[in-house]
Amino acid sequence: MASSQEQKLFRKTYFFRPGYVLPVIMEKNNIETVVKNFEVRDEDVFLVTYPKAGTNWTAEIIDAIQNIDNIDILKERSLMEKVPLLELGPSTHPDLVEDGITQVPSFAKVILETMPKGSPRRIATHLRPDIAPVQLFEKKPKTIVVDRNPKDCLTSLYNWHLTVGFLDPLTWEEMFDAYMKGLTIFGDYCEFIKSWAEYKNEPWMFWIRYEDIKKDHKGSVKRIADFMGKSLTDSQLDEVVRVTDFQYMKKASETIKGRELVLRPGGTWQRKGVSGGWKNTFSVAQSEIFDKDYNEKMNGYEDLKYDF
Template sequence: MEELLANLPESCKTLLEETKGSFVQGMQNAPGYKKPGWKGYRYSMHFSSEATQKIYEECDFPENSVILASFPKTGTNWISEIIYEMLFGFDEKFDILRKEIPPPFFVLEGWSADKMDLWKHIPLPHYYFMSHLPAPLINFDKIKKSNSKIVVPIRNPKDQLISWFNYCQSPNFAPLREHLSSDWSQFFSDFMDGKQPIPVTKPGEGYAEFLSGWNEYKDDPRVHFVHFENLKTNTTEEINRIAKFLGMDLTEEQLTLLKDKTSFESMKKIQDKGSDEMAQFRKSMNLVRKGKVGSWKDTFTVSQSERMDEMMAAKLAGTNIKFVY
């Protein structure tokens, strides 16, 4: 934290401490279920309608920024760690610095909108942001202007839902049992009917709408789609594809190191140790769990599987999105 603070003016140091304090306190409290906010979207949990609107309308992205735009539980933390290590992990100075930064500062819609005032004071060679925002809430004109790039994960919707169900069984979600049932059958029905407070969605919408929105940019050179299942099966090749998309040429040695450092086993150990800001954040929310392909088969009934297939086929009709099960 000392190196980070050394680069900040006094006013920003106060903002940093206040935001970090509210972040820590927020992680200790149950996530809220907010009513629809800006543009009719639900900003549940620790996400801010005000921050989203300010970024869209007022803030410019730093040149050559990288944004991970993901629906919850589609590989966000795994792919995020790959990009983190890719951008900063090969330089010890920047690797230490990025680990000092409290997570909310680089979650676009997270917490207070005031956090954006700190961006220009953090001396990183690249700026990397995480987000669960759907395509209509990211100002693509600003993406073009700043030569920024967006990575969008795709995971089969059945494994996504199983991961979301297990994640929501945390005691942190106990006050939201009315919306996030601990009974699988009820949870499944509520999800399919668009009743759950999933960030950031409109009432009645969910994963299919998120994918459909980003699919409109499928031919744009600034957007790259990563299939979770392909990343599991052909890890080195998919990591290299992400690197090429970001304009990086990695050696075989670097690719191997990246693969090892970002394996689920390695990330789980780091998370459980909680040795830096990001690890503590992931530990508090149990964000790194199993990351397996095909877990849905242990829980879905035949009728549930068929209903999911029918819904996704109907909502994604006209797109080229295919899932790997």
Template sequence: MPYFKYKGIPFSTEFFSEETLSYVENDFQLLDDDIVNAVYPKSGTHWMAEILALILSHGDPSWVQSVPLWERAPWIELDHLKIALKKPPPRLLTTHLPFQLFPKSFLHSKAKVVYTLRNPRDAMVSSYHFIKGFKELKDPGTVEEFMERFLSGEIDFGSWFDHVKGWVEMKERANIFINTYEELQQDLRGSVQKICHFLGKELNSQQIESVVENASFHKMKDNKMSSSSTTPENIFDHTKATLMRKGISGDWKNFLTVAQSERFDDAYWKRMHGVNMTFPWD
């Protein structure tokens, strides 16, 4: 699978183009009532998209059950951009872009961003399994080989460390809300209430209950509009991988050896030194 670099960050030629990335960064206009779901890959993207869609629907699941996720919350850096450009406001959008490649128009808009991050060990293991399903992407090799590429940032969207640091630096902005996959797991209801507050959406307890219920792992796995079953067979081999694999935290412990775990920890603490935020996995 050939990669190209856009401003030093790798992207696979199969899914991305320099032209689209440049357009999104420099020309795409975010609107004041846009809500953007920003996430490093395999860190809760679909989960948060589902939560946001359910909040916008006041807990009514009919939208999430009838419209594919990529149409409800299109990725702006992919072909889905065409859908995003045609969508009437208020738009729900998704991106894996690091902050430095995010639309510059954001800095002068009231658009709201919900940024979700996850223990990088789990994000890495989840990516490792997910990549196996893509027919055009190179086999990730052994866990050890993939871990080295992950730690060096030689994968789509670049380094997890740079991605997280770039977004976390923006956390004081009133229109960015940062949360973690682990917090969603520990207290989904509490997280939904915080997100509602951030978005200025007042939902009653019954509506919040419906958001929580319909954004559960089992409900989403059964919902064909939210799982990867809508990904065309020519792109994704559903026998080799699944979008919603386990939906748990700590699965990395089943894959990394003690030596690999120590190698990862060493890289993590070197790269995250001085970041002004504590995470549930620290």
């Protein structure tokens, strides 16, 4: 029988399969049918991230690069247009309805039905390869993978539980314990990274760390643009950097259409965006437990390991 702590965590989540938990705002049948059979196009740009690894930030960078000739359109983007998370929706679960979340469609269906062919699509996902679209690995569109210090990911995910209505708030101790048991949404961080590492050296894959974007924003934007095959002038590069500055995006997010559907009162899509914030959250004992577990799981993947 699940403990009271697990019951609290899982009220708005479910086991997609043993050991792999998803929030109920993502429907199992939709993932197994619409998402799995999603029609991938050659011009698509996929963004693959573990939750809270810089998804929103990188999606906005890609969006700005794609629309550099019409940069003002970014201000008009709805939530779905800014970060089209492939597996999101539809919102039919009673745990969501009672919180007033009733208007989130299947993002995969909306992407297919509303984005005309020939237009580059920006598509994000937190799914592992075995449940991602089959055509992703057949057509091999440009795919960007963003990695982040897992301690910062977990700290940010904890705050995310406090921010969005489709997840129950947890104490930090509950979140840490859930992670160590592999019960956080989208499963274990290490397993996610290792599963995508199989494709790391493929020419259609581009890996970058969140910390590298923080350290060299402009240089990282150029690298992403080059990978996308988009040549930017110096002024265009500066403009992308300007509109994807963290504080600029945080202010802009306050007026995102549709934000009220999932954010709790006072919540914001961008919180701090710092690196190393985990040090203010983890206890010494928790950090040691995490490090031991992390090093054991990432054994053999030294090129992807973080040095804490």
